[in-house]
Amino acid sequence: MEKIKKYIFVVGGVMSSVGKGVASASIGKILQSKGYRVANIKCDMYVNIDAGTIRPAEHGEVFVGEDGVEADQDLGNYERFTDKICARDNYITTGQVYQEVIRRERNLEYGGEDVEVVPDIPNEIIRRIKLCQKKNRSEITIIEFGGTVGEYQLVLFLEAARMMKAKDPDNVFTLMVSYLPTPELLGEQKSKPTQFAIRTLNSAGIIPDLILCRASNPLSDSIKQTISTVCSLSKDRIISAPDVYSIYDVPVNFEKENFSKVVLETIGLKAREKNMEDWEKFSRRIKNISKEITVAIVGKYFNFKSCRDTYISVIESINHASWHFNLKPNILWLDAEKYEKDKNRLKELDKVDGIIIPGGFGNRGAEGMILAAKYARENKIPYFGLCLGMQILTIEFARYILKTEDADSTELNPKTANPVICTMEDQKNKIKNREYGGTMRLGAYPAKLCKDSLSYKAYNRESISERHRHRYEFNNDYRDILEKNGLRIAGINPNRNLVEIVEIKNHPFMVGVQFHPEFKSRPLKPHPLFKDFIMAAKNKS
Numbered sequence: 001m002e003k004i005k006k007y008i009f010v011v012g013g014v015m016s017s018v019g020k021g022v023a024s025a026s027i028g029k030i031l032q033s034k035g036y037r038v039a040n041i042k043c044d045m046y047v048n049i050d051a052g053t054i055r056p057a058e059h060g061e062v063f064v065g066e067d068g069v070e071a072d073q074d075l076g077n078y079e080r081f082t083d084k085i086c087a088r089d090n091y092i093t094t095g096q097v098y099q100e101v102i103r104r105e106r107n108l109e110y111g112g113e114d115v116e117v118v119p120d121i122p123n124e125i126i127r128r129i130k131l132c133q134k135k136n137r138s139e140i141t142i143i144e145f146g147g148t149v150g151e152y153q154l155v156l157f158l159e160a161a162r163m164m165k166a167k168d169p170d171n172v173f174t175l176m177v178s179y180l181p182t183p184e185l186l187g188e189q190k191s192k193p194t195q196f197a198i199r200t201l202n203s204a205g206i207i208p209d210l211i212l213c214r215a216s217n218p219l220s221d222s223i224k225q226t227i228s229t230v231c232s233l234s235k236d237r238i239i240s241a242p243d244v245y246s247i248y249d250v251p252v253n254f255e256k257e258n259f260s261k262v263v264l265e266t267i268g269l270k271a272r273e274k275n276m277e278d279w280e281k282f283s284r285r286i287k288n289i290s291k292e293i294t295v296a297i298v299g300k301y302f303n304f305k306s307c308r309d310t311y312i313s314v315i316e317s318i319n320h321a322s323w324h325f326n327l328k329p330n331i332l333w334l335d336a337e338k339y340e341k342d343k344n345r346l347k348e349l350d351k352v353d354g355i356i357i358p359g360g361f362g363n364r365g366a367e368g369m370i371l372a373a374k375y376a377r378e379n380k381i382p383y384f385g386l387c388l389g390m391q392i393l394t395i396e397f398a399r400y401i402l403k404t405e406d407a408d409s410t411e412l413n414p415k416t417a418n419p420v421i422c423t424m425e426d427q428k429n430k431i432k433n434r435e436y437g438g439t440m441r442l443g444a445y446p447a448k449l450c451k452d453s454l455s456y457k458a459y460n461r462e463s464i465s466e467r468h469r470h471r472y473e474f475n476n477d478y479r480d481i482l483e484k485n486g487l488r489i490a491g492i493n494p495n496r497n498l499v500e501i502v503e504i505k506n507h508p509f510m511v512g513v514q515f516h517p518e519f520k521s522r523p524l525k526p527h528p529l530f531k532d533f534i535m536a537a538k539n540k541s
């Protein structure tokens with residue numbers, strides 16, 4: 001029997017940040033629940049090779065895969081929705097595409113021909129899409145394009161989608177995620193921007209098969225009719241995507257509009273099974289939770305009104321664990337820098353049930369984080385340190401329990417006489433030569449847990465594997481003295497003897513991990529450490 005290989009392109013219209021990533025993840029989830037093997041790909045238009053060098057406050061979290069890829073945050077959505085591990089192949093950037101084409105040209109792999117932007121660049125995009133399909137053996141591959149139609153940099157990606165469709169019309173499906181504004185003055189949804197966006201897509205040679213219409217409310221029948229007429233699509237191909245209580249409602253809502261029926265029919269497939277019940281039950285259940293739990297994220301990447309994108313995996317992990325205990329998470333974003341200016345402001349931490357210090361780079365805000373960690377330790381507020389948050393915990397402990405006042409990390413103070421957190425040996429040359437891209441300690445590494453630790457209790461096993469992204473590490477020279485004074489070394493990398501988890505004894509929950517557990521939490525399978533952190537926070541309140 002011939003293998004099924006279908007491709008769904010997801011293109012944005014009107015404006016960005018309306019949930020194209022969640023829509024693509026939801027499409028993956030829905031089609032997976034219909035019994036198909038899916039893979040999601042994110043294409044980003046920037047010339048960067050990966051997201052590792054991009055400022056998180058502007059572009060959102062850098063998501064780290066098992067294989068160490070530093071990718072766009074949407075890969076996190078894909079993993080959370082489909083529970084399928086994403087890797088390097090699930091992420092394509094303009095930079096990667098050009099780099100490969102130029103590499104091949106230098107190796108005389110174009111047989112003496114001149115290398116053209118078209119078709120050689122789109123061909124390389126197509127090659128990468130197909131490679132991802134092959135590696136994942138996916139029957140349906142969902143390819144999301146970053147940005148919106150009309151942006152110049154999208155042109156070559158649209159051309160790739162057009163070429164694939166032209167060659168293989170029965171196996172390629174394109175949909176647009178559009179946005180319908182409701183101007184306050186008029187109080188009604190307007191479809192004109194969507195109409196223009198569709199025309200722009202048409203001018204790239206692409207006729208979409210379906211439009212997902214993001215708006216604050218469901219679409220009225222008449223507006224569906226208008227879009228249907230203008231865009232030459234039957235009404236069942238204009239799907240409402242109103243604002244939702246949680247992102248996990250999105251696949252359920254799409255299905256209410258018969259999304260999978262239209263898609264599968266168009267690409268010539270039949271549903272093999274129907275198994276989204278667990279998910280539906282979950283999305284219903286969390287809406288009825290009223291008891292709140294307040295968790296503070298003490299960080300610094302707060303350029304926008306909302307920090308959702310910067311800390312999305314952390315936020316979702318808090319959500320998953322809170323919902324597990326039937327608690328409604330109330331997440332506060334607290335700027336660490338303000339504690340440096342005014343210590344009295346630390347008192348605001350009295351009203352929170354738990355504190356998280358997330359990952360971060362550079363010394364801005366670090367002293368404020370150390371003060372917050374001190375406050376959490378002294379006042380027995382549950383504390384969970386993620387990567388930088390583990391290093392902060394260690395510095396705080398060395399400064400205030402060991403009384404080593406100048407204890408620091410070499411990242412924060414390269415001249416410190418007491419580097420309790422030091423530069424990893426293999427990072428020294430990389431930093432010196434400014435080899436920054438993709439050179440941190442990245443991806444999944446194993447750790448062994450010590451049996452009498454909170455972490456062992458949480459995971460309920462001895463061997464774990466978690467994803468990393470850092471250049472600095474716990475300095476083993478200080479291990480004995482820190483341990484003697486009450487710091488528990490709870491997890492060790494067995495191959496390199498690196499400290500991966502530290503815990504404070506005689507505290508309800510003060511745990512710091514050198515890795516990023518937030519990448520592995522799933523809505524129906526919260527991460528064990530987040531679960532126990534929330535449990536401790538619950539017991540405090």
Ligand code: GLN
Pocket residue numbers: 358359360361362386387388389411469470471472473
């Ligand atoms: N800046 C720290 C390091 O590189 C922590 C990194 C992080 O939090 N991801 O080690």
